[in-house]
Every structure is written in C-alpha cells, then in structure tokens.
Amino acid sequence: MRRICVFAGSSAGINPAYRTAAAALGQTLGERGLGLVYGGAKVGLMGIVADAVLAAGQEVVGVIPHPLVSKEVAHDRLTELRVVASMHERKAVMSDLSDGFIALPGGWGTLDELFEILTWAQLGIHGKPCGVLNVHGYFNPLLSFLEHAVAEGFVKPENRRLILLAETPRQLLDLMASYTPHHTTKWINPGER
Numbered sequence: 088m089r090r091i092c093v094f095a096g097s098s099a100g101i102n103p104a105y106r107t108a109a110a111a112l113g114q115t116l117g118e119r120g121l122g123l124v125y126g127g128a129k130v131g132l133m134g135i136v137a138d139a140v141l142a143a144g145q146e147v148v149g150v151i152p153h154p155l156v157s158k159e160v161a162h163d164r165l166t167e168l169r170v171v172a173s174m175h176e177r178k179a180v181m182s183d184l185s186d187g188f189i190a191l192p193g194g195w196g197t198l199d200e201l202f203e204i205l206t207w208a209q210l211g212i213h214g215k216p217c218g219v220l221n222v223h224g225y226f227n228p229l230l231s232f233l234e235h236a237v238a239e240g241f242v243k244p245e246n247r248r249l250i251l252l253a254e255t256p257r258q259l260l261d262l263m264a265s266y267t268p269h270h271t272t273k274w275i276n277p278g279e280r
Contacts, residue, residue: 088264090122090148092185094200095132096193097160105192108222108256109135112191115256117143124184126177127151127169129162132191137162150180178203187216187263192225209246214268218251218259226252245269 099106109132116123116139123140126133127149137147146166153170155161161168171177178200190201207213219226230252236242251266253259 088121088186090124090146090185091116091260091263092124092181092188092204093133093136093191094188094193094197094204095125095136095191096197097126097128097131097133098194099131099135100192102223104223105132105225106135108220109191110139112136112189112220112256113139114143115260116140117145119260120145121260122146122148122166124148124150124181126181126196127162127165128155128160130160132193134162136191137165141165148184150177150184152177182207182213185215187266188218189259189263190217190219190226192222198229205246205249208249208268216251216263216266217249218253218263220256220259221252221254 093112095109113123113136122145123137125137125147128134128151137149140147141164149162149165149168151161151168151170152174153172156170169180171180182204188204190197201219205217208215208217221227233242233247237244237247248269251259251262253262
C-alpha cells in the first residue's frame with residue numbers, strides 16, 4: 088500500500104478522543120511511509136489527519152468539489168489539491184488514487200463515502216481493504232445495525248466482513264496490510280424479486 092484514503096468529519100465532534108485519534112492516525116500513516124488521500128478540507132477531523140500526515144513528512148492529496156473551495160474550507164498546504172466538479176467525481180478520484188480506505192467518525196458525508204466504497208467492494212469493482220477506526224465506540228450502533236441487516240437477509244455475512252474494525256490506527260493498518268480480497272460472485276438469488 089502506498090496511499091490510504093481517509094473519510095472523516097468536517098467537524099471534530101464533541102469528544103476530544105476523536106481529535107486525538109485523527110492525529111494518531113495521521114502520525115501512524117506517516118511513520119509507515121503511507122500517503123493520505125482525503126476530502127481536501129482544512130476543517131474538522133479531515134484537517135487534523137491531513138496536518139498530522141504532513142507533519143510526518145508524507146504526501147497528502149486532497150480532492151475537493153469546486154463549490155467547497157469557494158466556501159474557503161480547502162486546505163492550502165497540501166502536497167496536491169485536486170479540484171473536481173462534483174461529489175461523485177470526488178469519490179471516484181479518491182478511489183483511483185488509494186490502496187485502502189479508513190473511516191474516522193463523521194456524519195452524512197463520511198457514511199456516504201464508506202458505504203459507497205463498501206458497495207464497490209461487494210460488487211468486485213475493487214479489492215481494496217476498507218476499515219473503520221472505532222474511536223470511543225463511535226461506530227458501535229452502526230455495526231449493530233449491520234448485524235441486524237445480516238439477520239434480516241439484506242447483507243450476506245461474507246459481505247458484512249468487508250468492514251475491518253479496530254480501535255487503534257496500528258491495529259487497523261495491520262489488518263489492512265494482511266487483507267485478502269473476497270469477491271462474492273452471487274449476491275442475489277436467481278428467481279428472487
């Protein structure tokens with residue numbers, strides 16, 4: 088792996104543990120010689136992880152839709168800032184540039200990015216590892232819901248396992264480094280409506 092894409096909140100949240108974890112993730116990426124691809128903002132957890140990777144001497148590529156640049160949230164000290172036309176293009180470019188994906192705590196955008204990249208993994212569009220850094224149990228309710236989706240027959244157990252889970256950056260990056268892609272050849276039963 089050369090670059091990891093991090094999905095993270097444009098807010099820092101109310102728990103200081105989120106800020107600490109974002110900085111630790113950035114530092115750990117830097118220590119391992121990994122670059123960062125992310126949403127290009129200077130605010131929230133996004134800015135914290137980017138600043139930590141830059142401080143560790145590694146490259147940071149931001150990908151930001153043009154309307155957000157004009158709102159002055161674009162980070163101005165990145166290795167590279169790619170300005171794109173839309174959120175759809177942003178996700179495609181981030182995926183193309185990355186060798187794996189990590190979600191930090193965040194809101195709608197973070198969840199959207201995480202679920203789209205997991206859907207692409209399920210469909211075999213990519214075979215890259217996808218993980219969540221479960222800071223202070225932030226993702227526990229979501230993980231419980233996913234177990235419910237498995238129990239109700241909407242998510243296959245092997246597709247639920249597409250999400251790697253850890254509480255520290257080191258643990259998560261170790262899981263990602265040893266990840267073997269699993270491609271489901273059939274996720275719909277023929278004859279089902």
